[in-house]
Amino acid sequence: MRAVTVTPGVPDSLRLTDEWPEPATEEGAILVQALAVGICGTDQEIISGSYGEAPPGQERLVLGHESLGRVLEDPTGTLQPGDLVAGVVRHPDPLPCPNCAVGEWDMCRNGQYTEHGIKGLSGFARDRWRVQPKFAVGLDPVLAPVGTLLEPTSVVAKAWDHIERIGSRAEWKPHSVLITGAGPIGLLAALLASQRGLSVHVLDRNTTGPKPGLVRSLGATYHTSPVGELDLEPDVVVECTGAPSVVLDAMCKVGPTGIVCLTGVSSGGRTIDFDAGALNRALVLENNVVFGSVNANRRHWDLAAEALARADQSWLNSLITRRVPVSEYADAYTSGGEDIKVVLDFAQ
Numbered sequence: 001m002r003a004v005t006v007t008p009g010v011p012d013s014l015r016l017t018d019e020w021p022e023p024a025t026e027e028g029a030i031l032v033q034a035l036a037v038g039i040c041g042t043d044q045e046i047i048s049g050s051y052g053e054a055p056p057g058q059e060r061l062v063l064g065h066e067s068l069g070r071v072l073e074d075p076t077g078t079l080q081p082g083d084l085v086a087g088v089v090r091h092p093d094p095l096p097c098p099n100c101a102v103g104e105w106d107m108c109r110n111g112q113y114t115e116h117g118i119k120g121l122s123g124f125a126r127d128r129w130r131v132q133p134k135f136a137v138g139l140d141p142v143l144a145p146v147g148t149l150l151e152p153t154s155v156v157a158k159a160w161d162h163i164e165r166i167g168s169r170a171e172w173k174p175h176s177v178l179i180t181g182a183g184p185i186g187l188l189a190a191l192l193a194s195q196r197g198l199s200v201h202v203l204d205r206n207t208t209g210p211k212p213g214l215v216r217s218l219g220a221t222y223h224t225s226p227v228g229e230l231d232l233e234p235d236v237v238v239e240c241t242g243a244p245s246v247v248l249d250a251m252c253k254v255g256p257t258g259i260v261c262l263t264g265v266s267s268g269g270r271t272i273d274f275d276a277g278a279l280n281r282a283l284v285l286e287n288n289v290v291f292g293s294v295n296a297n298r299r300h301w302d303l304a305a306e307a308l309a310r311a312d313q314s315w316l317n318s319l320i321t322r323r324v325p326v327s328e329y330a331d332a333y334t335s336g337g338e339d340i341k342v343v344l345d346f347a348q
């Protein structure tokens, strides 16, 4: 069967093979026919050779962690043949840390977790894959065209879950949220914010392309000015750029008792002048919280599936700006200027 693979650590080793073996039954009882795989920056890092790890004893890693498929067979009866399904990306470490032991593998403390298509587990960019029931997330049939968005939405569902847990430390009635960066994560964070009835502001440097319209059709406000120049004091900031100056400005911009959730990964290595004392003073005197958030556990995947099913399906469809047949896989991994989300289509 077909599979898109790389040799981790070897730049430009991306290949499509027709001779990848069928998934081993040890991978899980549920056999799935792949429909599509979403592509993100992590895939690009793996292709560039700077990230990624093949399963033990294998040279090549199957890519793909943003999955969508249709159940072919499930002898456990958890799902029915024909059901839409996505596979949870991260698996807990085999000798679980305290968090993994209770299903909070998104909070793994020892880094021994594994991840499909990224770290030690085959990805979903292959014609068929298997999944264990506890890692299989069923989707509403209406999500067939857009279900690959479940993985990035799970990341955002976790971010909002933790924002609300932190908010509950005291009386908390948030009114406004600022989201920095209108990529897939930023736009999905804005969707979940609008579902919470918040006044939503999204900041991005793009003045053209689909982003301004997508933000406005959520009922949110689109900004292109620097964070520091915005005339608002948000209760929550969800930072999705990882750009150091935007991150620091976001920390300074948030209002009293504000919460800043950092989801963007910076590359590091660059230094900028910054008044750390002034930031410390603002954080202390206003009871502000800055925290990082990555990945998602099973509960967040289920919350994400509910959020997507409730969303405007044509809006979700607009986030997928290109659908590329597997035979033209190399095009899918070459980013286009105004792409939001590119999907590799296994049904073609």
Ligand SMILES: [Zn+2]
Binding pocket: 092, 093, 096, 097, 098, 099, 100, 101, 105, 107, 108, 109, 110, 111, 112, 113
């Ligand atoms: Zn762990």
